[in-house]
Amino acid sequence: MATTEASNTDPTITIPTHTKAWFYSEHGKPSDVLKLHPNWSIPPQLKDDQVLIKVIAASLNPVDYKRMHGMFKDNDPHLPIVPGYDVAGIVIKVGSKVEKFNVGDEIYGDINEVGLSNLKILGTLSEYTIAEERLLAHKPKNLSFIEAASIPLAMETAYEGLERVELSAGKSILVLGGAGGVGSYVIQLAKHVFGASKIAATASTGKIEFLRKLGVDLPIDYTKENFEDLPEKFDAVYDLGKLIGL
Known part of the structure; x- marks a missing residue:
């Protein structure tokens, strides 16, 4: 996995340029179409309101396998795509206007804001993912990452x-x-x-x-x-x- 040194984060943290991720490039049964990509590209720059997340846990929902089966082609034309809505993880980089989170914060949330509209290509079945600050919350201390990822x-x-x-x-x-x-x-x-x-x-x-x-x-x-x-x-x-x- 390629990496670059962070400029606006903790200098001890290495920021990835690529990530391992589960993806599909055609519709069908998840067991047939879901593959592991060893080097999926991460956008080189965050938007001002985004954070880069090291994924600790993610969960799958009915919408994920329905998308894989092609049930939402009219709303979801993007292929190839990394599926996954829910995430719990650690912030490793923040955009210039992010105020709620700092590098190292434990967070959780649903990275897709409105159902099947404007879905992200890089979902949460990945080592790293990106989400807007408003879609995330601090992970409660009494919840594990796995528990938190099951909620949003x-x-x-x-x-x-x-x-x-x-x-x-x-x-x-x-x-x-x-x-x-x-x-x-x-x-x-x-x-x-x-x-x-x-x-x-x-x-x-x-x-x-x-x-x-x-x-x-x-x-x-x-x-x-x-x-x-x-x-x-x-x-x-x-x-x-x-x-x-x-």
């Missing part, structure tokens, strides 16, 4: 959905698929942030106790009960099956 996109999805249905204090919600990544965040946000009066959620038999621990008032084992037969009515329904295209 799933949390954003959960929060945005609750905003769209205008959930507010005193309203009830039914979460279909509450034990998954997004579903578990929906439950916690609905309870602790939006102030839902009652939360019902579905899961398989082995995950019912997990729903209770999350704060679900009415856990529903979908292998034994049909939620459509419930006598209760809810102000909002969050259907995770439709969200991820099951």
Whole structure:
């Protein structure tokens, strides 16, 4: 991996010009199209509001494998591309107008700002990646890098959905698929942030106790009960099956 000495960073840190990265240049099954690039080029200059990140952990989301399968060709024409939205890592270089972060800071975030719009070519399945300051936050000290990398996109999805249905204090919600990544965040946000009066959620038999621990008032084992037969009515329904295209 080629490197250059940093001029606006810690002088003891070597700034890479290339990185190892997982990428794909055609659409298809991830196991068929995802390859390891030994020398992917990193842009030589950061924009004023960007930071260069040494990736410690990254996570994959449904959108990543859907992109690989070519489901978003109209929105996502870029090939070849390094996939990955979520990252946790260490700042090794900052742009001239970055104020929130310093070299050495531990950060996490989703490097793509708006869903499928203006997607980055260099994603997070890489040794290094680049993101705008506004898309990142300091990693909480009580979270590992792996834990932090699992949060951003799933949390954003959960929060945005609750905003769209205008959930507010005193309203009830039914979460279909509450034990998954997004579903578990929906439950916690609905309870602790939006102030839902009652939360019902579905899961398989082995995950019912997990729903209770999350704060679900009415856990529903979908292998034994049909939620459509419930006598209760809810102000909002969050259907995770439709969200991820099951």
